[in-house]
Amino acid sequence: MSDLREELKYKIIEQLNLEDISVDEIENNDELFGDEIGLDSIDALELIVLLEKDYGIKLSDPKKGKEVFYSVETLATFIENNR
Amino acid sequence: MKNKYFITDFVKFSKQLKTADVDAIQTELKEEYKALAVQYPKFHKMDLLSKLGFIATELLQKKVNFPSDTALIFQNNASSLVTDIQHQKSIQEKDAYFPSPSIFVYTLPNIVMGEIAIRHQLQSENTFFISENFQADLIKNYTQSLLDTKKASASISGWIDLNTEGYNVFLAFISEKGTLPFTTENLQHKFTA
Amino acid sequence: MDEVFITDDQIISPLGFSSEENVKNLRNEVSGIQEISDPDLAPFSFFGAKINRENVAEEFNAIGPLSKYTYLEQLMILAIDKLLKKNTETDFSNTLLVVSTTKGNIDLLKSLGDFPEKRVKLYELARAIQHFFQFKNEPLVVSNACVSGALAVGVAKKMLQQKKYKNAIVVAGDLLSEFVLSGFNSFQALDDKICKPYSKNRNGINLGEAAAAVLIKKQSTKKNAIKILGEASVNDANHISGPSRTGEGLVKSVEKALLEAKISSEKIDFISAHGTATLFNDEMEAIAFHRLGLSRKPLHSLKAYYGHTLGASALLETIITKHSLTQNELYKSLGFSENGVSKALNIIENPKKQDLQIALKTASGFGGCNYAIIFEKKSV
Incomplete structure (x- = not known):
């Protein structure tokens, strides 16, 4: 179960080109769009693509992105509940 | 009328590979970035054209200061073609149709000017021209017009071209300071030399 | 500084093949946007504004060889041709062509047809137009995202004020392409109905295609000119x-x-x-x-x-x-x-x-x- 969280951290770094951040530096509950990780609006859109491409989940309401992409934890829970 | 503008300083660098190798260019620009010793994580998110512009203006800023109304007047041959090809690949196959927003946003040549404007906080005139070869007369005349009408007090003007086999960058800082007069001939000469 | 005027204009759009026809449709509140299902454009249906290709082919056939020009070039050439037919006195020796486009012949990336690979370059598109009309001066291309069309007018104005040219033709065009549709869709930026600017229930853009051309001059004898x-x-x-x-x-x-x-x-x-x-x-x-x-x-x-x-x-x-x-x-x-x-x-x-x-x-x-x-x- 924690594998998914590790996998997501890896994918987020890879997909969003976060060169200066390593997997160990992201805590499950870190705010992805807060100061620590510092994602922006284009990253949020990219995460929607990641969900669909790698997990086959279509985020039907993009406005939900804010809760779903809050942290690695919320994202992982969302995937577990929807796949 | 006496010409009161000068080519204050400029940066120029280029690379020509034997074959198309976007990854090699990517790796090299990353090294260039490291050599600059600046902290700007957004660099890694940029497309190659923006990375070139970022590096060029970092180098230029080591030599001159940009006033906040410094215009950006750029020109190139290939527009954003390298990134265009990348986006096209993501939609070419119907069963692997996953266009990426972070690639798509760079499929415009002027995004590099936006990145530079953000980095150096330049709320200023931007124009991106496309032509087969560097048109020194156009860049000179257009820049001069902006300076003469006080729409900008300085300008970063020049050529920033990228294709899959290499790149060619020449950006000159034009202002009232300097010794080399801002003329078409001098601009062309610095580009070619 | 010399005064600069827009003296004449033409539009090729889903709302007609002349400025007058377009204005008439605006007056009657007609939208060119409709629901489009076309697998060549997108794997989803969408609301967009598309020009009828058969009509373009028919009109273009009367002035030039269809197979030698891309679809976007045809639209832009049609706009300029109609403009010049009303302004036959235009002297090409002191006329500058300014082309505005964001993506030009980007549809060629998907499939080249009989065109050479380099035709996707924006300056090649400008040259094709230049050669069609045999304009004497090297055209300028402005590609500056969504401000390009008006910025190109400003570019023409500055170039005319620098005395080298007396007239400029500014032509602008972009296609409703799979390339752009896929990108804006990935931005979650497309409304699933006709767009609603400034409204409470607005939900994004629709994409469209058009070509437009204007004649810009330092002196204006035309009654319906406007000054920049x-x-x-x-x-x-x-x-x-x-x-x-x-x-x-x-x-x-x-x-x-x-x-x-x-x-x-x-x-x-x-x-x-x-x-x-x-x-x-x-x-x-x-x-x-x-x-x-x-x-x-x-x-x-x-x-x-x-x-x-x-x-x-x-x-x-x-x-x-x-x-x-x-x-x-x-x-x-x-x-x-x-x-x-x-x-x-x-x-x-x-x-x-x-x-x-x-x-x-x-x-x-x-x-x-x-x-x-x-x-x-x-x-x-």
Whole structure:
């Protein structure tokens, strides 16, 4: 179960080109769009693509992105509940 | 009328590979970035054209200061073609149709000017021209017009071209300071030399 | 500085193959946007504005060999051809061609057909047009996102004021392509109905295609000409895809254009705004116009008629602005219902006749660019 969280951290770094951040530096509950990780609006859109491409989940309401992409934890829970 | 503008300083660098190798260019620009010793994580998110512009203006800023109304007047041959090809690949196959927003946003040549404007906080005139070869007369005349009408007090003007086999960058800082007069001939000469 | 005028114009769009036909359709509140299901354009159905290809082929066939020109080139050539047929006295030796496009022949990336690979380059598109008409001077290409069409007018003005040329033809065009549709869809930016600029229930843009051309001259003998009073572009320096929350770049570009025009903002009779109908763009514009003291000026967006035609849009909208000024007529901002921006604007809800002298055209785009240009009707 924690594998998914590790996998997501890896994918987020890879997909969003976060060169200066390593997997160990992201805590499950870190705010992805807060100061620590510092994602922006284009990253949020990219995460929607990641969900669909790698997990086959279509985020039907993009406005939900804010809760779903809050942290690695919320994202992982969302995937577990929807796949 | 006496010409009161000068080519204050400029940066120029280029690379020509034997074959198309976007990854090699990517790796090299990353090294260039490291050599600059600046902290700007957004660099890694940029497309190659923006990375070139970022590096060029970092180098230029080591030599001159940009006033906040410094215009950006750029020109190139290939527009954003390298990134265009990348986006096209993501939609070419119907069963692997996953266009990426972070690639798509760079499929415009002027995004590099936006990145530079953000980095150096330049709320200023931007124009991106496309032509087969560097048109020194156009860049000179257009820049001069902006300076003469006080729409900008300085300008970063020049050529920033990228294709899959290499790149060619020449950006000159034009202002009232300097010794080399801002003329078409001098601009062309610095580009070619 | 020499005075510079837009003396004549042509539009090729889903709303007609002449400026007059387009204006007639605006007057009748006709939208060119419809639901399109075409697997060659997108694996989903969408609302967009597309020109009828058969009609283009038929018209183009009468003036040139179809197989030698890409679809976008055909549209742009048609626009210029119609323009020149009304202006046969134009001397090509002192005429500059300025081409505005964001993506040009980008459809060739998918499939080249019989065209050489290099035809996807924007300067090759410009050359094809140059050769068609045998223009003497090397064309200029402006590619600056969604402000390109109006910025190209400003480029032409500056080049004419530098004395080398007497006339300029500015042509602008972009296609409704799979390339662009897929990108804006990945941005979650497409409305699933006809777009609703400035409305509470707005939900994104529609894409469209068009070509437009104008003739720009230093002297004007034409009755329906408009004078370019001032223009400026200012970057937000804030974000590459999202507009500034404070409208900073747009405010500054309008202020600089007013400065060059030597007029105060009260003199502006109406605004042809960008109005893409995305949440952030329309809100940004409302804030900017409020800061400029322009909130009460009649304003429209034409995006619900044409969709967003990218590099063509700001020229297309400039042409409609010219017709507004010369006909003393405000065209309705189609798609608007309940106000949905934080600083209320004076949206034109019904077409009306009104004495008009000076208009402001604005545009904003990816890369944080903003552009403002001010026109005055030539006194007759």
